[in-house]
Amino acid sequence: MPTFANPVLPGSHPDPSICRVGEDFYLVTSSFTYYPGLPLFHSRDLVDWRPLGHVVHRPSQVSLTGLGVSDGLWAATIRHHEGTFYVVVTLARGRQGSTTFLYTASDPAGPWSDPVTLEAEGIDPSLFFDDDGRCWFTACRDAARPEVTGPGELWMRELDLESLALTGPTHILWHGALRGAWVEAPHVYKRDGVYHLIGAEGGTEHHHAVTAARADAVTGPYTTDPRSPLLTHRHRGAAELIHNVGHVDLVDTPAGETWAVALGVRPVEGTHTLGREVFLVPVEWTPRGPVFAPDTGRVRLTERLPAGAATPPHRDSPVRDHFDSAALGPEWNSLRGPVDDLVSPRPGEGGLTVRLSPEPLTSKATPAFVARRQQHLRLSAACRVRFAAGAPTQEAGLAVFKEHDRHATLALTADASGTPHVVLTALENGVATRLAALAVTGSEVVLAVDSDESGYAFRVEDGTWSVLGSIERSFFSTERAGGFVGVYIGLYGTGNGEADAGEAQVRWFEYSPRQAGHR
Numbered sequence: 001m002p003t004f005a006n007p008v009l010p011g012s013h014p015d016p017s018i019c020r021v022g023e024d025f026y027l028v029t030s031s032f033t034y035y036p037g038l039p040l041f042h043s044r045d046l047v048d049w050r051p052l053g054h055v056v057h058r059p060s061q062v063s064l065t066g067l068g069v070s071d072g073l074w075a076a077t078i079r080h081h082e083g084t085f086y087v088v089v090t091l092a093r094g095r096q097g098s099t100t101f102l103y104t105a106s107d108p109a110g111p112w113s114d115p116v117t118l119e120a121e122g123i124d125p126s127l128f129f130d131d132d133g134r135c136w137f138t139a140c141r142d143a144a145r146p147e148v149t150g151p152g153e154l155w156m157r158e159l160d161l162e163s164l165a166l167t168g169p170t171h172i173l174w175h176g177a178l179r180g181a182w183v184e185a186p187h188v189y190k191r192d193g194v195y196h197l198i199g200a201e202g203g204t205e206h207h208h209a210v211t212a213a214r215a216d217a218v219t220g221p222y223t224t225d226p227r228s229p230l231l232t233h234r235h236r237g238a239a240e241l242i243h244n245v246g247h248v249d250l251v252d253t254p255a256g257e258t259w260a261v262a263l264g265v266r267p268v269e270g271t272h273t274l275g276r277e278v279f280l281v282p283v284e285w286t287p288r289g290p291v292f293a294p295d296t297g298r299v300r301l302t303e304r305l306p307a308g309a310a311t312p313p314h315r316d317s318p319v320r321d322h323f324d325s326a327a328l329g330p331e332w333n334s335l336r337g338p339v340d341d342l343v344s345p346r347p348g349e350g351g352l353t354v355r356l357s358p359e360p361l362t363s364k365a366t367p368a369f370v371a372r373r374q375q376h377l378r379l380s381a382a383c384r385v386r387f388a389a390g391a392p393t394q395e396a397g398l399a400v401f402k403e404h405d406r407h408a409t410l411a412l413t414a415d416a417s418g419t420p421h422v423v424l425t426a427l428e429n430g431v432a433t434r435l436a437a438l439a440v441t442g443s444e445v446v447l448a449v450d451s452d453e454s455g456y457a458f459r460v461e462d463g464t465w466s467v468l469g470s471i472e473r474s475f476f477s478t479e480r481a482g483g484f485v486g487v488y489i490g491l492y493g494t495g496n497g498e499a500d501a502g503e504a505q506v507r508w509f510e511y512s513p514r515q516a517g518h519r
């Protein structure tokens with residue numbers, strides 16, 4: 001039986017949402033404070049996903065400045081109706097509450113509209129277009145009576161497609177099947193005249209689970225599907241390779257199959273660093289509702305191909321980016337806004353200029369930093385950097401980044417006498433520890449990091465290779481660091497408060513998975 005490898009989108013791509021138009025599938029995932037925001041992918045077979053662009057690609061579409069890395073754009077839903085693509089998403093602002101935005105586009109590759117703010121309370125917004133063309137908005141919010149109903153509730157209002165405003169009464173749909181935990185990630189589907197409300201419960205960690213309710217009218221009343229949870233790995237023990245499964249969205253294929261995209265993580269010895277990834281799960285509709293993974297009841301690393309899909313191309317080859325086009329590729333992200341004035345490719349010549357910004361990586365503004373997701377546990381990343389630091393406060397190089405207050409840097413800098421040095425620093429809860437320093441002969445070196453199950457080892461090439469030190473893998477894990485994102489690896493430069501601290505030239509950046517398969 002031909003198979004494919006899960007996850008279909010490895011690395012930090014949480015909260016997947018999917019829709020189909022004809023033979024084309026579109027998928028969007030959360031991006032938090034990374035910019036551009038809300039990455040979109042296209043596929044013809046659900047297995048081979050290619051970047052298509054981003055919903056948020058202009059600064060006028062969102063303001064992320066001041067937010068923690070795991071705040072920002074959470075859990076979008078993408079739907080298509082009569083030639084228009086709709087994306088609804090929460091802008092989560094940490095302690096300042098949240099806002100719900102609606103973006104539209106006629107071409108999913110963009111441009112996308114400026115946001116329309118919906119008067120909606122809560123997170124995880126979704127849209128459902130009924131057969132009569134009416135559009136129903138759902139989201140989850142704190143329950144008014146948590147002592148009776150559980151902490152969260154799913155609610156619904158109509159979205160007027162002319163004014164793009166919520167209209168009519170609020171319908172309280174459901175408080176979940178498990179009730180002890182937050183009910184979230186609602187999506188409504190209609191099958192054989194029945195409305196199915198599918199959500200997630202248990203929180204996005206170990207207890208994550210897909211639960212469901214059904215109704216004869218879109219606005220309810222909804223009754224809990226007694227089979228809930230319909231999909232979870234919460235009971236599967238430490239030997240299981242995929243955990244925290246949930247937050248699904250369903251799509252029908254032209255061949256008549258149904259598949260779900262789900263988030264899940266791949267922990268190693270109880271901790272994961274790659275973030276929540278996208279897994280593809282077969283679904284079978286029965287009179288009782290959807291059955292997830294009907295043959296096995298679980299999400300698998302190797303799954304049968306959707307009907308009509310071909311075995312996807314191998315995607316674990318090393319990639320060396322010489323930065324010879326005018327714009328960075330879609331895999332590159334900055335934090336909270338564009339960095340065009342700080343980080344610029346030099347088309348023709350090749351290479352990337354990184355102008356040191358006063359903002360350090362601990363800043364909640366936009367530092368001179370571009371990074372890509374770590375998508376493979378066994379990975380080597382390297383860059384060739386030229387930078388002549390004038391002071392120990394000026395640094396440029398490689399960063400392994402989890403949160404603004406938790407990351408590691410391997411940087412070209414200088415000591416107090418101006419001698420070039422490469423310094424390895426770990427930053428934990430905002431406290432920086434210098435782990436190693438090596439005097440180097442010139443201002444051009446190769447900086448590298450090797451990641452595997454045990455940790456991240458940092459090396460420098462200055463004529464010969466030297467290992468500077470390593471950091472245990474769990475240091476960067478969500479279990480230890482919290483947050484909603486996985487590890488990103490990238491390039492940065494800062495004057496640590498100093499403006500005009502010079503610029504670094506990055507000749508190339510290489511991302512090399514070290515083993516076939518995602519591991």
Ligand code: 6LW
Pocket residue numbers: 014015030074075123124184185203204205247484
């Ligand atoms: C997302 C929600 C969740 O909105 O995490 O705990 C949030 N669950 O569904 C961010 O990914």
